Amino acid sequence: MAHWLVIVCCLSIAFSTSFGQYICPDGWNLMPGGRHQCIQVFVANVTWSGARMACETQASRLAIVRNAFENAFIQHEMSLQNFGDMWLGGITATPAPGDVNDWFWEDGTTDFQSYMNWDSGQPDAYEDCGPNYLEACLEMRSNGKWDDNCCAYHDGYVKGYACSMDAEQS
Numbered sequence: 001m002a003h004w005l006v007i008v009c010c011l012s013i014a015f016s017t018s019f020g021q022y023i024c025p026d027g028w029n030l031m032p033g034g035r036h037q038c039i040q041v042f043v044a045n046v047t048w049s050g051a052r053m054a055c056e057t058q059a060s061r062l063a064i065v066r067n068a069f070e071n072a073f074i075q076h077e078m079s080l081q082n083f084g085d086m087w088l089g090g091i092t093a094t095p096a097p098g099d100v101n102d103w104f105w106e107d108g109t110t111d112f113q114s115y116m117n118w119d120s121g122q123p124d125a126y127e128d129c130g131p132n133y134l135e136a137c138l139e140m141r142s143n144g145k146w147d148d149n150c151c152a153y154h155d156g157y158v159k160g161y162a163c164s165m166d167a168e169q170s
């Protein structure tokens with residue numbers, strides 16, 4: 001019995017080290033957190049929609065954050081670029097102060113509730129986006145916490161964005 005356990009164990013180790021390596025394109029980094037996602041952050045003064053389009057042109061999407069490992073990694077990547085306030089792939093159609101229930105990720109997934117990292121007092125749906133517009137797009141601040149912000153901001157308040165894509169398996 002013990003022999004079989006050793007054999008199974010060794011085969012498992014050999015398999016896991018020979019196959020299943022996840023790789024990212026040049027310039028992209030593999031995020032921890034178990035989802036095999038590649039991440040890259042970009043410095044640019046663009047709207048949330050502009051950031052989404054920029055990610056799509058690189059076969060990626062605005063970054064989706066599903067756990068604390070990913071959040072910390074993305075914050076770290078942002079800090080390496082020495083900036084704060086960055087678009088992520090979250091949005092709501094019904095912004096309201098303190099309402100975290102109607103947010104979703106721009107890939108259409110709705111499990112926003114499984115992990116959130118709102119900054120203190122956020123989302124506040126602060127009304128400074130122009131007449132009849134509230135903050136409805138997700139940004140990460142330099143402290144890694146989340147804030148709802150005006151989707152149309154592109155004047156340098158939000159200084160970049162993060163894109164993510166599925167890693168390839170070797």
Ligand SMILES: [Ca+2]
Pocket residue numbers: 122123124125126135147148149
């Ligand atoms: Ca806000």
